[in-house]
Amino acid sequence: MSYEFDHLRTALRKARVRLGLSQRELSEISGVQQAQISKFENGAVDLRLSSLVALFRSLELELELVPRTCLPAVQSIIRTTLPKSTISRKLSARGKIAVDHVMQGLTQLDQTAKQVQYLQELIRFFERIRIPADQTKNYTRWVKYLERLHAMPIDAEKFEALLKRTEALRNQIERSQSPRNQSLSEKPAYSLDEEDGHV
Amino acid sequence: MSYEFDHLRTALRKARVRLGLSQRELSEISGVQQAQISKFENGAVDLRLSSLVALFRSLELELELVPRTCLPAVQSIIRTTLPKSTISRKLSARGKIAVDHVMQGLTQLDQTAKQVQYLQELIRFFERIRIPADQTKNYTRWVKYLERLHAMPIDAEKFEALLKRTEALRNQIERSQSPRNQSLSEKPAYSLDEEDGHV
DNA sequence: GTCATTGATATAGTATTGTATGTCAAAAAA
DNA sequence: TTTTTTGACATACAATACTATATCAATGAC
Known part of the structure; x- marks a missing residue:
C-alpha cells in the first residue's frame, strides 16, 4: 500500500524520535x-x-x-551537516521552558538558597554545552520529568529527587562527552568508577 | 486559499515550462x-x-x-547547478523518440539516399552537442513538429519542409552557442547576416 | 503492583481530492 | 484566416483524507 515516498515516511519517524517527541506531542x-x-x-x-x-x-x-542532477551533492551536504547538530533547538527550547517553569515554582519553596543555587548551576551546564547525540534520550527523559514536576506542587522531597536526578544527568553527559575531549581536557578518561551522584 | 508551499507551486510551473511541456503533456x-x-x-x-x-x-x-540548518547550503547548490543543465534528459529522450519515428517513416520514401543521409547528419548534430538553455523553446517546437509529422504520411514536399526546418534549427543553435566557443572556434561571431536556410 | 505514556486501530461523519469529461477564450501555428 | 494548442474552469461521482473520539496492548515510570 506504500507509495514511492518511503524515505519521507521513515524520515518523519526518525526526526520525531530524534527530537524525543511522541506522536501525540508532534500532533499538538x-x-x-x-x-x-x-x-x-x-x-x-x-x-x-x-x-x-x-x-x-x-x-x-x-x-x-532538488533536481536529480544535484541529488548526490545535496544528500552529501545533509549527511555531513546533520550528525554535527547534537540536539535540536526545538528540544533545547522545550527544556528551557520546563526549567523556567520549575524554577518559578521553586521560589515558593523553603529550601536554602544555596541548594537552589546549586541546582541552577547544574542546569546552566546543560545550556553551556551541547548535549551529545547519544545522550538525547536521557536529556529528553529529564525534560519530560521536569514537565511532569511542573504540574504538581514541589515539596522538599520532590526537590531532593530533582536535584539528584539532575546531578545524575550532568554526570552521565560529562562521562559521555569526555572521550571526545580527552586530548583537550585534563580529566582522565579512566575514572570509570564514577558511577553517579557526586561531582 | 494558498497554503505555505508557494515555492513548490511555482517550482512546478517553472520546471514544466523549462522542459517545454504543456499541462496536458505533463498530465500524460x-x-x-x-x-x-x-x-x-x-x-x-x-x-x-x-x-x-x-x-x-x-x-x-x-x-x-532538508534540515533547516543546512537550507542555505542546499539552495546554493541547487542555484549553481541548475543553470548548467541546458536541456533535460526527458526532453532529449522525447526528441530521440520523435526522430526515430520519423526516420522509420522515411524508409518508405523515394528520396535520394543522399538527402536522407544529410538529414541524419543534421540530426546527429543535436545529439552530439548540448542544446543551450535559450534554445530550449525552439528545440521543443521542432520536437513537437516531428511528433506531428509522424502522425501523417510523409511525401516529398513534407520531407523538403522537414529538411529546411531542421537546417534552420541547427543554424540557430550554432549561432546561439558560438559566443561561448568563440575563442575555441575559428568561426567568426560577426556572421550576423546568416539569416537562415543555408550552412 | 499501579498508573501514565505510547503507538496502533477503530468508527462515524465531513470535507476535499481524484477521475472522467467537456467547454471556452486566448494564444500560437498552419 | 483557419485550425490547433493551451490553460482555466465546470460538473458529477467515486475514493480517501481529515476530524473527533475512543480503545487497547505494550512499555516504562514510580
Whole structure:
C-alpha cells in the first residue's frame, strides 16, 4: 500500500524520535491528528501537502525540490551537516521552558538558597554545552520529568529527587562527552568508577 | 486559499515550462489530471503526496527533506547547478523518440539516399552537442513538429519542409552557442547576416 | 503492583481530492 | 484566416483524507 515516498515516511519517524517527541506531542505542535501521523509512518495514508508541510516544519525540516542532477551533492551536504547538530533547538527550547517553569515554582519553596543555587548551576551546564547525540534520550527523559514536576506542587522531597536526578544527568553527559575531549581536557578518561551522584 | 508551499507551486510551473511541456503533456507523463495540475499551479488544491511525487518525478525533480540548518547550503547548490543543465534528459529522450519515428517513416520514401543521409547528419548534430538553455523553446517546437509529422504520411514536399526546418534549427543553435566557443572556434561571431536556410 | 505514556486501530461523519469529461477564450501555428 | 494548442474552469461521482473520539496492548515510570 506504500507509495514511492518511503524515505519521507521513515524520515518523519526518525526526526520525531530524534527530537524525543511522541506522536501525540508532534500532533499538538503540528496540528495533525495523532492517528494520521501513525498511519503515515506506517505507509497507510497518502497525506495532503499541507499536512506534510505542517509536520516537517514542526521538526525543523523543509520540503525542498532538488533536481536529480544535484541529488548526490545535496544528500552529501545533509549527511555531513546533520550528525554535527547534537540536539535540536526545538528540544533545547522545550527544556528551557520546563526549567523556567520549575524554577518559578521553586521560589515558593523553603529550601536554602544555596541548594537552589546549586541546582541552577547544574542546569546552566546543560545550556553551556551541547548535549551529545547519544545522550538525547536521557536529556529528553529529564525534560519530560521536569514537565511532569511542573504540574504538581514541589515539596522538599520532590526537590531532593530533582536535584539528584539532575546531578545524575550532568554526570552521565560529562562521562559521555569526555572521550571526545580527552586530548583537550585534563580529566582522565579512566575514572570509570564514577558511577553517579557526586561531582 | 494558498497554503505555505508557494515555492513548490511555482517550482512546478517553472520546471514544466523549462522542459517545454504543456499541462496536458505533463498530465500524460505523470498520470495526474490536467485539471489538477492547473489547480495546483494556481494554489487552488492541496495535492496528496502521491500526486506531488508523480508530478515532480516526471520533471526530474526529487522531493527532499532538508534540515533547516543546512537550507542555505542546499539552495546554493541547487542555484549553481541548475543553470548548467541546458536541456533535460526527458526532453532529449522525447526528441530521440520523435526522430526515430520519423526516420522509420522515411524508409518508405523515394528520396535520394543522399538527402536522407544529410538529414541524419543534421540530426546527429543535436545529439552530439548540448542544446543551450535559450534554445530550449525552439528545440521543443521542432520536437513537437516531428511528433506531428509522424502522425501523417510523409511525401516529398513534407520531407523538403522537414529538411529546411531542421537546417534552420541547427543554424540557430550554432549561432546561439558560438559566443561561448568563440575563442575555441575559428568561426567568426560577426556572421550576423546568416539569416537562415543555408550552412 | 499501579498508573501514565505510547503507538496502533477503530468508527462515524465531513470535507476535499481524484477521475472522467467537456467547454471556452486566448494564444500560437498552419 | 483557419485550425490547433493551451490553460482555466465546470460538473458529477467515486475514493480517501481529515476530524473527533475512543480503545487497547505494550512499555516504562514510580
